[in-house]
Amino acid sequence: MKRIYMDNAATTPVAPEVLQAMLPYFSDLYGNASSLHSFGIEARAAIEEARSKVAALINAEPSEIYFTSGGTESDNLALKGIALKNRKKGRHIITSSFEHPAVLEVCRALTRLDYDVTYLPVTRDGLVEPDVVRAAIRHDTILISIMHANNEIGTIQPMHEIGQIAREKGIYFHSDGVQTAGKIPVDVEALGLDALSISGHKLYGPKGIGALYVRKGVKIESIQQGGGHEGGLRSGTENVPGIVGLGRAADMAKETVTDEAKRQTALRDRLKEAVLGRIDESWLNGHPSQRLPSNLNFGFRYIEGESLILLLDARGIAASTGSACSSKKLAASHVLTAIGLGPVECHGSLRVTLGRSNTMEDIDLVSQAIEESVSRLRKMSALGPR
Numbered sequence: 001m002k003r004i005y006m007d008n009a010a011t012t013p014v015a016p017e018v019l020q021a022m023l024p025y026f027s028d029l030y031g032n033a034s035s036l037h038s039f040g041i042e043a044r045a046a047i048e049e050a051r052s053k054v055a056a057l058i059n060a061e062p063s064e065i066y067f068t069s070g071g072t073e074s075d076n077l078a079l080k081g082i083a084l085k086n087r088k089k090g091r092h093i094i095t096s097s098f099e100h101p102a103v104l105e106v107c108r109a110l111t112r113l114d115y116d117v118t119y120l121p122v123t124r125d126g127l128v129e130p131d132v133v134r135a136a137i138r139h140d141t142i143l144i145s146i147m148h149a150n151n152e153i154g155t156i157q158p159m160h161e162i163g164q165i166a167r168e169k170g171i172y173f174h175s176d177g178v179q180t181a182g183k184i185p186v187d188v189e190a191l192g193l194d195a196l197s198i199s200g201h202k203l204y205g206p207k208g209i210g211a212l213y214v215r216k217g218v219k220i221e222s223i224q225q226g227g228g229h230e231g232g233l234r235s236g237t238e239n240v241p242g243i244v245g246l247g248r249a250a251d252m253a254k255e256t257v258t259d260e261a262k263r264q265t266a267l268r269d270r271l272k273e274a275v276l277g278r279i280d281e282s283w284l285n286g287h288p289s290q291r292l293p294s295n296l297n298f299g300f301r302y303i304e305g306e307s308l309i310l311l312l313d314a315r316g317i318a319a320s321t322g323s324a325c326s327s328k329k330l331a332a333s334h335v336l337t338a339i340g341l342g343p344v345e346c347h348g349s350l351r352v353t354l355g356r357s358n359t360m361e362d363i364d365l366v367s368q369a370i371e372e373s374v375s376r377l378r379k380m381s382a383l384g385p386r
């Protein structure tokens with residue numbers, strides 16, 4: 001049985017070239033980048049080369065890139081670091097109601113420290129409307145954090161417009177770019193960003209490594225004290241193999257992102273048409289066009305998403321319901337709830353996220369497997385059409 005992986009929003013495989021680049025840093029090149037001898041100098045040089053590559057991926061300066069342990073830490077550092085450093089200016093933060101928990105839970109923690117957070121509503125297509133952002137701004141707003149693209153439904157936000165509003169009002173603008181960096185072109189200048197979170201394992205790099213872009217001059221405080229690594233913003237001996245892997249992954253993504261986005265868009269649209277065309281009472285969650293090339297999120301009436309995942313898995317197909325982080329909870333997805341779906345509709349969702357390994361042949365196999373599995377489940381369902 002051919003195994004087909006279509007859960008690339010949860011994680012991606014480490015690219016062979018990335019693994020090759022990392023391997024020497026587990027064996028011969030094991031120096032601590034803070035050491036003054038040649039072992040340390042080699043490690044430092046590798047880190048700085050990786051920093052330049054990550055910067056190039058998002059049109060930043062190398063000095064604006066800080067390595068972290070992943071997307072979650074980057075979000076924590078951006079939100080807490082900016083909130084703490086700017087608390088004399090104000091204590092109000094604006095975000096959206098369907099951010100990843102790495103942002104939402106940080107906001108909840110900040111609320112316990114007497115910060116005030118506004119969670120903006122989103123449209124049925126999953127858009128944060130710039131006018132709604134503008135209307136939420138107060139005299140004490142210090143930070144706006146809106147994810148570049150949603151991890152469940154793939155809607156890409158009008159970042160440029162939101163960035164312009166933030167700039168005009170002198171408010172910092174952070175984005176969780178975990179689902180976009182390496183998947184679509186990302187330019188921090190064009191988007192008007194002050195901070196951007198990136199995760200290695202979503203762009204064919206290793207797990208446990210990430211980066212935070214912080215625009216030069218942004219006032220941000222360290223949330224992890226220690227030996228003063230990463231310009232004093234993120235202490236801890238650098239994960240040299242991870243950083244080298246992220247650098248190589250960023251380099252590869254920069255080379256391929258435009259062509260790969262085009263290729264995946266064609267695959268995505270074929271799968272969308274096949275599924276929606278052949279299955280009654282099915283729909284697409286998220287924006288019809290302003291969405292990630294890799295993302296489809298379907299809704300099927302009379303279906304339990306979890307049962308569908310298990311049937312597909314039995315046929316060698318990996319997909320998901322909602323986000324990987326919440327799919328074990330069985331609670332209705334906060335993202336689907338935010339776009340206005342009721343609990344029953346939320347439970348009938350299927351997220352398919354494409355990656356570099358997927359082909360047209362996969363698309364045809366998967367659309368057929370979805371069609372047959374939905375039909376089988378509906379026949380068994382007490383709720384379903386008879």
Ligand code: PLP
Binds near residue numbers: 150179201
């Ligand atoms: N933000 C988004 C939008 C994500 O999709 C994820 C991972 O699922 C994260 C943050 C967390 O990133 P990491 O797994 O690197 O901590």
